[in-house]
Amino acid sequence: MKINLRVWRQKNPEIDGKMVDYQLDDVSEDMSFLEMLDVLNESLSVSGEEPVAFDHDCREGICGSCGVVINGIAHGPEVTTTCQLHMRSFADGDTIDVEPWRSGSFPVVKDLVVDRSSFDRIIQAGGYVSAPTGTAPDAHATPVPKKDADHAFDAATCIGCGACVAACPNGSAMLFTAAKITHLGLLPQGQPERDSRVIGMVDQHDAEGFGGCTQIGECTAACPKGIPLHTISRLNKDLLGALARGEG
Amino acid sequence: MTQSSGLDEFFTEGAPVADTKAPVVDHISEMWDKRRFEAKLVNPANRRKLSVIIVGTGLAGASAAATLGEAGYHVTSFCYQDSPRRAHSIAAQGGINAAKNYRNDGDSIYRLFYDTVKGGDYRSRESNVYRLAQTSVEIIDQCVAQGVPFAREYGGLLDNRSFGGVQVSRTFYARGQTGQQLLIGAYQALERQIAAGAVKMHTRHEMLEVVVVDGKARGVVVRDLKTGEISTHLADAVVLASGGYGNVFYLSTNAMGCNVTATWRAHKKGAYFANPCYTQIHPTCIPVSGDYQSKLTLMSESLRNDGRIWVPKAHEDDRDPREIPEDERDYYLERIYPAFGNLVPRDIASRAAKNVCDERRGVGPGGLGVYLDFADAIERMGRATVEAKYGNLFDMYARITGENPYETPMRIYPAVHYTMGGLWVDYDLQSSIPGLFVTGEANFSDHGANRLGASALMQGLADGYFVLPNTINDYLAAGPFTKVDESDPAVLEARQQVEERIAKFLSIKGTRTVDSFHKELGHVMWDYCGMERSEEGLRKAISRIRELKKEFWEDVLVTGEGMELNQSLERAGRVADFLELGELMCIDALHRQESCGGHFRAESQTEEGEALRHDDEFAYVAAWEHGDSGPVLHKEDLVYNYVELKQRSYK
Ligand SMILES: Cc1cc2nc3c(=O)[nH]c(=O)nc-3n(C[C@H](O)[C@H](O)[C@H](O)COP(=O)(O)OP(=O)(O)OC[C@H]3O[C@@H](n4cnc5c(N)ncnc54)[C@H](O)[C@@H]3O)c2cc1C
Ligand code: SF4
Ligand code: FES
Numbered sequence: 001m002k003i004n005l006r007v008w009r010q011k012n013p014e015i016d017g018k019m020v021d022y023q024l025d026d027v028s029e030d031m032s033f034l035e036m037l038d039v040l041n042e043s044l045s046v047s048g049e050e051p052v053a054f055d056h057d058c059r060e061g062i063c064g065s066c067g068v069v070i071n072g073i074a075h076g077p078e079v080t081t082t083c084q085l086h087m088r089s090f091a092d093g094d095t096i097d098v099e100p101w102r103s104g105s106f107p108v109v110k111d112l113v114v115d116r117s118s119f120d121r122i123i124q125a126g127g128y129v130s131a132p133t134g135t136a137p138d139a140h141a142t143p144v145p146k147k148d149a150d151h152a153f154d155a156a157t158c159i160g161c162g163a164c165v166a167a168c169p170n171g172s173a174m175l176f177t178a179a180k181i182t183h184l185g186l187l188p189q190g191q192p193e194r195d196s197r198v199i200g201m202v203d204q205h206d207a208e209g210f211g212g213c214t215q216i217g218e219c220t221a222a223c224p225k226g227i228p229l230h231t232i233s234r235l236n237k238d239l240l241g242a243l244a245r246g247e248g
Numbered sequence: 249m250t251q252s253s254g255l256d257e258f259f260t261e262g263a264p265v266a267d268t269k270a271p272v273v274d275h276i277s278e279m280w281d282k283r284r285f286e287a288k289l290v291n292p293a294n295r296r297k298l299s300v301i302i303v304g305t306g307l308a309g310a311s312a313a314a315t316l317g318e319a320g321y322h323v324t325s326f327c328y329q330d331s332p333r334r335a336h337s338i339a340a341q342g343g344i345n346a347a348k349n350y351r352n353d354g355d356s357i358y359r360l361f362y363d364t365v366k367g368g369d370y371r372s373r374e375s376n377v378y379r380l381a382q383t384s385v386e387i388i389d390q391c392v393a394q395g396v397p398f399a400r401e402y403g404g405l406l407d408n409r410s411f412g413g414v415q416v417s418r419t420f421y422a423r424g425q426t427g428q429q430l431l432i433g434a435y436q437a438l439e440r441q442i443a444a445g446a447v448k449m450h451t452r453h454e455m456l457e458v459v460v461v462d463g464k465a466r467g468v469v470v471r472d473l474k475t476g477e478i479s480t481h482l483a484d485a486v487v488l489a490s491g492g493y494g495n496v497f498y499l500s501t502n503a504m505g506c507n508v509t510a511t512w513r514a515h516k517k518g519a520y521f522a523n524p525c526y527t528q529i530h531p532t533c534i535p536v537s538g539d540y541q542s543k544l545t546l547m548s549e550s551l552r553n554d555g556r557i558w559v560p561k562a563h564e565d566d567r568d569p570r571e572i573p574e575d576e577r578d579y580y581l582e583r584i585y586p587a588f589g590n591l592v593p594r595d596i597a598s599r600a601a602k603n604v605c606d607e608r609r610g611v612g613p614g615g616l617g618v619y620l621d622f623a624d625a626i627e628r629m630g631r632a633t634v635e636a637k638y639g640n641l642f643d644m645y646a647r648i649t650g651e652n653p654y655e656t657p658m659r660i661y662p663a664v665h666y667t668m669g670g671l672w673v674d675y676d677l678q679s680s681i682p683g684l685f686v687t688g689e690a691n692f693s694d695h696g697a698n699r700l701g702a703s704a705l706m707q708g709l710a711d712g713y714f715v716l717p718n719t720i721n722d723y724l725a726a727g728p729f730t731k732v733d734e735s736d737p738a739v740l741e742a743r744q745q746v747e748e749r750i751a752k753f754l755s756i757k758g759t760r761t762v763d764s765f766h767k768e769l770g771h772v773m774w775d776y777c778g779m780e781r782s783e784e785g786l787r788k789a790i791s792r793i794r795e796l797k798k799e800f801w802e803d804v805l806v807t808g809e810g811m812e813l814n815q816s817l818e819r820a821g822r823v824a825d826f827l828e829l830g831e832l833m834c835i836d837a838l839h840r841q842e843s844c845g846g847h848f849r850a851e852s853q854t855e856e857g858e859a860l861r862h863d864d865e866f867a868y869v870a871a872w873e874h875g876d877s878g879p880v881l882h883k884e885d886l887v888y889n890y891v892e893l894k895q896r897s898y899k
Contacts, residue, residue, distance in 0.1 A: 012812060030537045030650065038542055038763075045761045045816065050807050053815055055330060057503040059543045061644075062428055063334040080647065088650055109474055110813040117451065120331050124443035128436035129395045133315040133713045136386075136393035140350065143404025153397040153422065156429060160333055189395045 001092035003027050005040065007052055008099045010108055017108065019097070029088035033076065034059060034066065036087055037098075054112040059083040061224065064159030067166070068112050069099040074163035074222040081161065081224045101166035105173070105209045116162050118208040119176060126200035127180040129189050148186045155182035157225045164219035164227075170211030175219040177205050178235035179227045185238060195242035202239055258790070258835045258878065265520075265871055265884035270375035270675040276890050277357075280379045283675065284718050288725035295320035297728045299483040300720070301468055303455045303510050305332030307427075307434055307705060308688025309489030311712030314437035317446035319717060321724075324481055325438070326453045326470055328505055328818075333435040336491055336503040337708060340427025341548045343411055343419035344705040346384040351408055355416040357381045363414050364703060365891045367593065368668075368696020369845035369861065371523070373869070374890055375675055377694045383710040388420055390713055394433040398422050412549060412593070412701025419702045424548055424640055430705055434712070454818065456749075457742040458486060458514045458684065459732075465514075465684035466732050467739065469746045473818060476811035478750075480734060480743055484727045485683045485720060488514060489712065492667040492689035494527065496826045496833065497778070498770025500664035501533060501546040507822040508829050511671050511690050519679040520871035520882060522672035522692035524829065525837035528699055528846050529779050530665035531597035534648055535617040544663040545648060547620075547641055549701055552590045552597070554625040554634070555658070557581050559609040559618050569611070569619055569657050580604055588898040595698050595846045595859075596898060598662035602779045603857075605661075617659035626654065662779060666704060668695045668846065669836075672871040672884075676719035677711060680871075685720055687711035692869065697845025750810050753820045758803030762819045765800050769793065769823070769830055777834050782850040786838040790831055797827045832872060832879055839881065842866045863893055 003024045010017025022044075027036055034056050041051035057065040061084040070076035076085045090096065098112065106114040144152075158179035165173045181198050184190030190197070206212075213232055220229045271282040290298065299322040302313045309325065310332055317323045327335060347360040360381035365372055388406070392398065398420050399407040411419035422429040441447040452473040459467035459480065467482035490510035494500040515521045532547045558579045560572055580600055582589045592600075601618050604610060611617045626634050631654060635642070642653045649659070670692040677685050688708040695703060732739060776782075776789035800823070808814040843852045843859035844866070852860045869884040 028538055028540065031540050032542070032648075035540045035542050039540055042761055042763060045805060045807050046759075048807070051816060053813055057329055057334055057505050058336065058339045059504060060339055060545055062425065063329070063336075063338045063503065064331075065329060065334050084644075084647055086647065086650070113813065115474075116330055120333075120439060120442075120449075120451075123436060123439045128440045129393065130440065131390070131393035131437070132318050133311075133390060133437075133717065134386075136389040139348070139388045139392040140405055142392075144400055145404050146400045146402050149397055149400040149404075152395075153429075156397050156432065157425065159428075160331065183397065184395050187395050187397065189393055 001027050001029065001087070003036070003090065004095040006095065006097045007111070009052070009111055012110055013107055027087055029086065031087045032059065032083060033070070033085040033087065034083050052112060053110045056083055062159060064161040067101060067161045067163055069101065069166055071097050074101070074166040075224055079224060079226070081159070101162050103165045103171045105171065106162060106165065116160070118210070119160050119162065119173070121208060122173065122177055122201050122204045123180065125204035126193065126197035127184070129184060130193060131189070142188050144187060152183050152186040155179045155186070155227060155231055158227055159225060161224065163222045163224060165210065167218040167222035168211065169216060169218065170214060172213045172219070173205055173210040174213035174232050174235065175223060175227055177201050178231035181235045181238055182231040185234065194238065195245055198235060198238040198242050202235070255839055258838065260875070260878065260880050262873060262880040262882050265869070265882050268373065268375065268674045268884065276374060276378045279375055280382055287719055287722035290721045290725050292320050296322070298322065298724050299324065300485050300487060301481055301483040302326070302487045302489060303468065304335065304489035304491060304688070304690070305435070305438065306335035306337035306489060306491055306688060307431055307708030308690070308712045309487070310335070310431065310434035310438045311709050312487060312489060312687060312716050313447050314434060314441050315713055315717045316720070317441035317444070320446070323441070323447040324450070324483065325447055326450045326455055326468070328452065328454045328473060330451050332438055332449060332451065333432060335431060336506055337431045337705070338428045339503065340705055341424045341546065342550065343409065343421035343426045343702040344387070344430065344709070345411070345418050345702040346388045346420060346706065347381055347418060348385055348388060350406065351417045353416045355418050359416065360384060360418065362891055364694065364700060365696070366896065367698055367700040369698050369859070369896060370696065370863070370867065370888065370891070370893050371844050371886065372694055372696030373886060374888060378890070379715065380694050380707055380710050383714045384706050386714060387706060387709045391430060391433050394437060396422065396429050396433040398429070414700065427705060430709065434709070455490070455510050456513060456746045456821065458517050459739050459742045460517050460681060461732050461736055461738045464682045464729065466729070469742050471746070474813055476809070476814065478743060478746055480739055482732050482734070482739070484724055484729055485685065487685045487687060487716065488671065488690050489687045490690045492670070493826070493829060494664045494667050496769070496830050497664040497773045498766050499536065499541060499544050501530065501544050504543060507825065509822055509825045511686070512825040512829055514671060514679065514681065514684060516874050517681065518874070519681045519684060520672035520873050521669070521832065522869050522871045523669040523697070523836065524833045524872065525777065525840060525847055526668035526697050526845065527664060528594060528666040528668060529598045529662045531594055531601060531662050532620065532660045533663035534645065535612055535659050535661035537613060537649070545644070546663070546665065547645060547658070547660060549594070551620060551638060551641060554629070554637070555590065555620040555622050556624055557590050557618055557620055559604045559611060561609070563608045564615065565609070578604070578609070585898050592898045593698065594701070595848070599779050599848060601662055612659040617661045619657035620660045621657035622653065623657070666699055668693065668697060668699055672869070676722065677716055678719070678723065683723060685716060687716055697847055749821065750817065753804065753806045753817055754810055756802065756804050756806065758805045760799070760803050761805050762816060762823050765796065765804060766819070766823045766826065769796060769827060772796070773830055773833070777837050780848050780850055781837045783838060786834045789834045790838070793827060793831045793834065797831070800824065800827060835879060836870055836872065840866060840870065859896070861895065867893070
C-alpha cells in the first residue's frame with residue numbers, strides 16, 4: 001500500500017523542528033509501524049539524507065523504549081505500543097502524522113527521540129523497597145494473598161513508556177507514579193516505606209514539572225498496559241494518609 | 249591432543265588454560281564456602297577508596313551495581329538505552345529456576361546442578377554450575393524482599409511450574425513477564441543506590457574500548473549517544489555485563505541494540521573469547537514474514553505443553569491446514585521421539601523443524617514454518633481453559649500475523665535466541681585480563697553447549713547479587729591501585745582508537761547501508777553457522793565474511809556527523825564488530841569436529857541423525873585469544889567428577 005507520512009524532524013534540542021512529508025509506495029500490511037520507518041530510513045540513507053531518529057529496542061512491547069504520537073494519539077490507533085502496531089491498522093493512501101511525545105518534562109533530543117530521565121528520578125525518590133542484598137528472609141516467610149499479589153502485578157506491568165504523559169492534557173505523570181505506588185503499596189514488603197515513598201515520589205513528580213491530575217482519563221486510554229485510573233485514587237489516598245501522619 | 253589436518257590456516261594452538269582458580273576441596277559442595285572464606289576482604293572504610301565500572305544494567309549488571317554500591321564501593325554504570333530499566337533482560341518471559349524444592353518433588357541443589365550439566369551436553373564447568381545451583385535459592389528470597397510480584401497460589405505462597413523439559417517444578421514466574429519483573433526489582437535497587445550517591449549512572453552511553461594499563465583493566469572509553477562526546481572513565485576494576493551477541497545473525501529474538509562491542513573490544517585487548525560457536529536456536533518463534541523483517545518474536549516454550557507440532561506428509565502442500573486430513577499429517581516430534589514427544593529440548597526440536605523444512609514439507613511463506621496446533625487441546629480442555637493459559641500469547645500471535653490461532657494452527661519456526669559463548673572467566677568471574685570481570689550472558693558461563701529454559705535469569709542474578717560481590721573483593725583488596733592519569737599513553741591510545749574508528753566510518757561515504765551489510769552477514773551465519781554446520785559450509789562462510797568485511801570498510805554508507813545523536817553511526821560500530829566475531833564463530837565451529845548441544849556438525853551424527861559428541865577429543869572449553877596473525881586456541885579441559893558423561897537420548 002501507499003502511505004503519506006508527515007514526520008517531525010528536529011536536528012537537536014536547540015533548533016526548531018518541523019513536519020516533513022515523505023511518501024512510501026510499497027508498504028506491506030504485515031510490517032510493524034517501526035519496520036515501515038526502517039524502510040523510510042533505508043531509502044533516506046541511500047539518497048544521502050539523514051534517517052529519522054527514533055527510540056526502540058525490544059520491539060516486543062515490553063522495554064518501553066518506543067513511543068511516538070501517531071495522528072495525534074500516543075502509540076497510535078490500537079491499544080498497544082508503537083512497536084506492536086502493524087500497518088494493517090492503516091489503509092492504502094492514508095496520511096499519517098508522526099510526532100514525538102510532547103511534554104515540557106520530556107525535552108526532544110532529536111526527531112522523535114525524547115529525554116525521559118525524569119521517570120528514573122521519580123523512582124529514585126522512593127520507588128523501591130530497601131532490601132540490601134543478602135538480608136532477605138526465606139521467600140515463604142510472608143505469604144501474600146493471591147488477590148493482592150495479582151493486583152500488585154497488574155500495576156507492576158507499567159513499562160515506563162511515557163504515553164500517559166503524552167496523552168494527558170495537563171502533561172501529568174500521575175498514572176506512571178501511581179502504578180509504582182500501587183505495586184509496592186499492595187505488598188507486605190512495601191509497607192515500611194509506604195508513607196515516605198508516596199511523599200517522595202509525588203514531590204519529585206511535581207519538581208520535574210509534570211502537571212497535576214484532574215482525572216480526565218486520557219492516560220489510561222493511551223496506556224499500552226491498561227494501568228487503571230483507580231491507581232491514582234489509591235495514590236491520593238496514600239498521600240493524604242501519609243501527610244496526616246506527618247511523614248516526609 | 250590431535251589437531252585435524254588442514255585447519256592450520258585458520259588458527260594456531262597455544263598453551264592450555266592453566267588454572268580456573270576453583271578451590272581444591274573434598275566435595276564440590278564445599279567449594280563456594282571455601283572460596284568465600286579464602287577471598288581477601290576489603291574493610292568498609294577502604295571500600296570508599298575503590299572504584300568499579302560496570303557496563304550494562306540488565307539483570308547481571310543492575311544487580312551487581314546495586315550490591316557493590318550498597319557495600320560502599322564507588323560504582324559507575326553505563327547502558328546504551330535511555331534508562332537502565334530497558335535492558336534486554338526485560339523481555340524474558342518464561343521464568344527463573346531455583347532449587348527450593350517447595351513442591352517436595354525431589355528437587356535439590358544436586359539435581360539442578362545435574363540437569364544443567366546434562367542439558368549443556370557436558371560442555372560446562374562443574375565448579376561454576378554447582379555454585380549456580382547453590383546460589384539459586386537465595387535469589388528468590390532476595391527478589392521477593394524487593395517486591396517482585398511472583399505468581400502465587402491461593403494460600404499466598406509462591407507458585408512453581410515445570411519448564412524446559414525437566415521433571416521437577418522449580419521454575420518461579422511472573423505471568424509471561426518474569427524478566428520484566430526481576431529487572432524492575434534490580435533496577436529499583438539500582439535507582440536507590442543512585443539516589444544515595446553510591447552509583448553514578450550514565451544512560452545513553454556506549455562503551456567502545458577498554459583501557460588496559462600495565463596488564464590490568466583500568467577503565468573504559470565511552471561515547472555519549474546524545475551528543476557524540478567521547479570520554480574516558482578510570483577505575484580500579486571493570487565489569488562487563490553487556491549481554492549476548494545473538495544479533496550477529498541479524499534476525500534474532502534479541503532486542504535491536506544487543507551487540508558484542510563491549511566484549512569484542514575487550515577480546516581485542518587480550519580477553520579470551522570462549523566457545524563463540526555455541527548459540528541457542530529456540531524452536532517456537534513466529535516465522536519471518538518478509539524481507540523488511542527486523543526482529544523475530546519468541547512464543548513461550550510453554551506452548552509445547554499443549555500444542556502439537558506437525559507438517560503435511562506431502563511436499564509443498566499448500567492446502568489450508570484445516571483441510572489436511574489427520575492421516576496426511578506428520579506429527580514428527582511425536583513420531584521420532586515417542587518418549588518426550590513435543591517436549592524434547594530446544595536444540596532437538598529446532599533441528600527437527602529444519603529437517604522437515606529442508607524436505608520441502610515446511611508451511612507458510614518460503615516453506616519456512618511448521619504448525620503448532622491447538623485444535624486437540626481446545627477440544628480436550630475447552631476454549632476457555634486454553635484462553636486462560638495461553639491467551640496473551642495467542643493475542644500476541646494474532647497481532648503480529650493477523651491470523652487467529654484459535655481457528656487455524658499457529659506457524660512457528662526456530663530463531664536465534666541466546667548465546668552460550670562469551671568472554672572466558674575463571675571461578676571468580678575474572679577474565680584473562682586481570683581486573684576485568686564478566687557477568688551474565690556476556691560471559692561463557694554455566695550453560696555449556698546448550699542452555700536450559702529459565703536458567704539465564706538465574707545465572708544473571710546469581711552472578712550480580714551473590715558471586716561477583718564475593719569474589720571481586722579478592723582482587724580489590726590489593727588496591728587502590730596506582731592512580732592512572734588521563735594522559736597515560738594507554739589511556740590516550742584507547743581514546744584515539746575510538747576516535748579514529750568513528751572518523752573512518754564517517755569518511756568512507758560508500759554506497760551500501762550498514763543494515764544491508766548486517767543482513768547479508770546474518771544470512772551467511774544462519775545458512776552456515778546456524779542449526780547445522782559442516783566443514784564445507786563453514787569454509788565458505790569464512791571466506792564470504794572476509795570479503796564482506798573488506799567491502800564494509802570500503803563501501804559502507806554512514807550518514808550524519810560524529811558530534812550528535814547518530815543511530816547510523818552506532819549501528820556501523822556494532823556491525824563492524826559482528827563481522828569480526830562472525831568469522832571467529834565459524835572458525836570455532838569448524839575446529840569443533842563433533843556435535844554437542846546447539847552445535848550440530850553434519851559430519852558427526854549417529855545413524856539416526858542424532859548429535860554425536862566426541863568426549864575423548866573435545867571435552868574442553870575453547871578459549872580464543874586474539875592474535876595479529878589469527879586466533880590462538882587455548883583449551884581448558886573439562887573434568888567431570890560428579891556427573892557421569894552420557895550420550896543424551898530423548899527417544
Ligand atoms: C525473548 C527472550 C526471552 C527469554 N526468556 C528467558 C526466560 O524465560 N528465562 C531465562 O532464564 N532466560 C530467558 N532469556 C534469556 C535472558 O533473558 C538473557 O540471557 C538475560 O536476561 C541476559 O541478561 P544480561 O544482564 O546478561 O544482559 P542484558 O539484559 O542483555 O543487558 C545488557 C546490558 O548491557 C548494556 N550494553 C550492552 N552493550 C553495551 C555497550 N557497548 N556499552 C554500554 N552498555 C552496553 C545494555 O544497555 C544493557 O543494559 C530470554 C531471552 C530472550 C531474548
Ligand atoms: S502508566 Fe502506561 S502509559 Fe504510563 S508509562 Fe506506564 S505503561 Fe506507559
Ligand atoms: S521497542 Fe520495546 S516496547 Fe516498543
